[in-house]
Amino acid sequence: MRNDDPASVREFFAARADTWDTKYPDDTPAYEAAVAELGLRAGESALDAGCGTGRALPALRAAVGASGRVIGADLTPEMLRVAARAGRDRAALLVEAEAGRLPLRARSVDAVFAAGLVHHLPDPAAGLREFARVARPGARLALFHPLGRAALAARRGYTLTPDDVRDEPNLRPLLTGSGWELSVFDDGDDRYLALAVRTAD
Numbered sequence: 137m138r139n140d141d142p143a144s145v146r147e148f149f150a151a152r153a154d155t156w157d158t159k160y161p162d163d164t165p166a167y168e169a170a171v172a173e174l175g176l177r178a179g180e181s182a183l184d185a186g187c188g189t190g191r192a193l194p195a196l197r198a199a200v201g202a203s204g205r206v207i208g209a210d211l212t213p214e215m216l217r218v219a220a221r222a223g224r225d226r227a228a229l230l231v232e233a234e235a236g237r238l239p240l241r242a243r244s245v246d247a248v249f250a251a252g253l254v255h256h257l258p259d260p261a262a263g264l265r266e267f268a269r270v271a272r273p274g275a276r277l278a279l280f281h282p283l284g285r286a287a288l289a290a291r292r293g294y295t296l297t298p299d300d301v302r303d304e305p306n307l308r309p310l311l312t313g314s315g316w317e318l319s320v321f322d323d324g325d326d327r328y329l330a331l332a333v334r335t336a337d
């Protein structure tokens with residue numbers, strides 16, 4: 137897969153959409169726990185960027201309640217179709233969109249959740265700046281994966297390299313330069329979670 141080629145990214149995830157949820161059926165509690173760390177309140181707005189089949193969407197909806205707003209955005213229509221088939225279109229508005237060009241107004245969301253996405257972006261700094269554009273000052277960002285980087289690399293059979301955008305020494309300045317301040321970094325065996333807060337312009 138070539139991250140800088142949307143067609144290649146779509147093709148990669150389209151081929152995996154139908155089996156995505158059945159492959160990792162035990163991840164729901166980890167998603168719920170990560171969403172809880174965003175500290176969302178009833179009536180707030182949340183974006184799930186690269187939502188895939190929408191595994192985080194029910195937890196986001198539960199956090200903001202009926203008066204809140206949840207948007208799930210993804211580049212791959214097949215992933216969104218599986219999300220809708222699973223009924224997750226009742227939890228969120230599903231939109232086909234590139235994470236670097238979101239069809240959302242500036243300062244319109246209180247939290248951005250992005251699981252398994254940032255290292256797939258063609259330009260992670262531009263993606264984080266786009267998240268900052270749509271986020272209100274003080275909004276929270278969660279970059280998440282239900283496995284830590286080392287465990288994920290072992291599962292997928294690749295070697296971690298020092299230029300990995302998810303690694304703290306790379307991520308922290310990238311966030312700072314994109315309108316975010318890193319507040320929590322946890323890259324343990326059983327999850328990856330980087331939490332950041334939108335800084336004032």
Ligand SMILES: C[S@@+](CC[C@H](N)C(=O)[O-])C[C@H]1O[C@@H](n2cnc3c(N)ncnc32)[C@H](O)[C@@H]1O
Binds near residue numbers: 145212
């Ligand atoms: C590893 S999957 C994670 C899906 C979901 N967040 C989850 O945790 O199950 C990455 C998702 O990001 C989407 N994606 C990749 N690059 C993207 C981009 N530039 N803009 C929007 N979505 C993208 C893919 O289509 C895929 O659904």
